[in-house]
Amino acid sequence: MSDDVMYASVVPCSRRDAPLRHEPVPRPVPGPDEVLVRVAAASLDRVDTYIRHGTHGMAATEPQILGRDMAGVVSAVGAGVREFRVGDEVIALGRQTHAQYALAPGLHTMPKPPQWSFAEAAALPTAGRTAYDAVVNIARVRPGERVLVVAAGGAVGSFALQFGAHLRAEVYATAGTEDKCATARAHGAHAAVNHYSPDMVEQVLAASGGAKMDVIVDPVGGALYESLLRLLARNGRIVTCGVTAGARASLHLGRLMTQGWHIHGIGRPDRHEVAAHLRGCLDLMLAAGAKPIVDRVFPLSEAPDAHRYLEESSFFGRVVLTPEPARPPR
Template sequence: MRSFEGTAYGSLDAFRLTERDVPAPSAGQVRIRVEATALGFVDGLIVQGRYQIKPPLPYVPGGEIAGTVDATGEGVRHLSAGDRVATWQLGGGLSEYAIVAADEVEPIPAALDFASAAAMLVDYQTARYALFERGRVLAGETVLVMGAAGGVGSAAVQLAARAGAHVVAAASTAEKRDRARALGAQATINSASEDIRAEIRAAVPRGVVDVVVDPVGGTTFEALFRSLAKEGRHLVIGFAGGSIPALPANLPLLKSAALVGVEIRHFLAAWPEDARAARTVLFEQVASGALAKPRTARFSLAQAHEALAATSRRDKAGKVVVLQHAGASSPDR
């Protein structure tokens, strides 16, 4: 089988396609014939050696995996060869086959394509967890979504709008803002503005927001917190903007507001059954058309270098997805 793996961290040059024997699953495991693997910002950080976790080498990137069960190990009764499944691992997805624990995979609806399943696996669940478990968003509240054209952001726009919130989407280009409106945002602002607080005041009826969904961080962080209403919540999801900002500790006091961390791996570990139920609902909502499919930029396994490089580009056409058994590389709009 073909596998894209690296022997050192720090540069993509240390990663290349290699040929390996197809592995056999042990007891309690399944072998997945990988059809699609989604890549996020974290995958690029791991390859560069800049993530807090450094998996053992040699390392195969890509953990958002969708495919079909190819073989089962001893004791696996609830899965059979041919089952369509998805799983989130720390890596192993940029390969034609992956071995995972049988209790870490779940079914994909027949109406949901593999690329969409992989692309939404983490982002849609993160958005749902952020909004409703950590942010406690209520109907009628105003929600500002940063990075509204990204994977987490586009999911958050849809989910918040469906919950009855007044959604304001922040994005850097007119095209991205138009897409956010099509997904349910009632208003948009230019996230690249030199005065984002003025943009918020002009776009929001009260001039302040109840919840900020923030997967970006960066230089606008303090301005966004200052734009919160009393008892507002600023949801910290990630730092796609590149820098990790700081916040004066008196601001939460003055605002009676909260800075709330959103760590999706904690949710999965602490409440696995709740997380599984949430993923099932999200898969079904996308399969039925109740939620829009994620926008994807598709690459072949032979283009793995390009795909990983694309994870850090702000102008990419959607969630990066590598198709292991196809050559499509054009964006799915």
């Protein structure tokens, strides 16, 4: 294979049965403010499955390489990049990262902590910076506050759980299985309950001694939202940072008015805000002595299996892909 070609995981178009293809594609060339990274690991996100299936308002209308988060070694830099050199180990929020090489803005690239594996580092960017913005910037969690992290086994939830614990909040969690609840408790949750239980609200209140939550971090949405509001204290804050269970929910405006709730969306930060969130997230993880939680690692050529595993929702933390030496497509 020539130096200007690489292997990537490509979705041909969005449809329910669209097969991912492991195939050769042109190697990208960095623009003036970009870095080219030889990818050592790239995390898999729910968004990748949405694009593949054409759901949640996302679709691939032509062959597309998926992925945004990666860690690896700088292979080339654009003329305007001064912070990084060829050979540097980095974390980056880029594009089309499910490949042997991928591009990222220099602004969204950071040095990889030497104590982290490439897989751990690749788990950080999108989910970590989203959780950081929700917990630190928007909810402004303070020590001693009661914080409920919904779907703590998910990508955003696993970071929000760690951040809340480090900020000395009293963290509660929900997850979809008892095994995930146990893992949440092992990572700092005061208590964890199954959010599929019909008495989920009562179980949370029993665990908290009847006290409601000062902050709720919700990456799920959908029908669960109404139950979450039953757990929100007067003047409490709820931050929506995902709609994996659906984008529609019912809200009683009279309760909103009388309870003084603060309802927030995660928003769409500009590129400089994203850079600040990335660096804040990394700094907070290092201050906590924590690492991103990686559930399982798949070879890039086995991306279809990784997608199926993600869609089964049995993971806790991040699912990661690792490119291997070039091989013929299967």
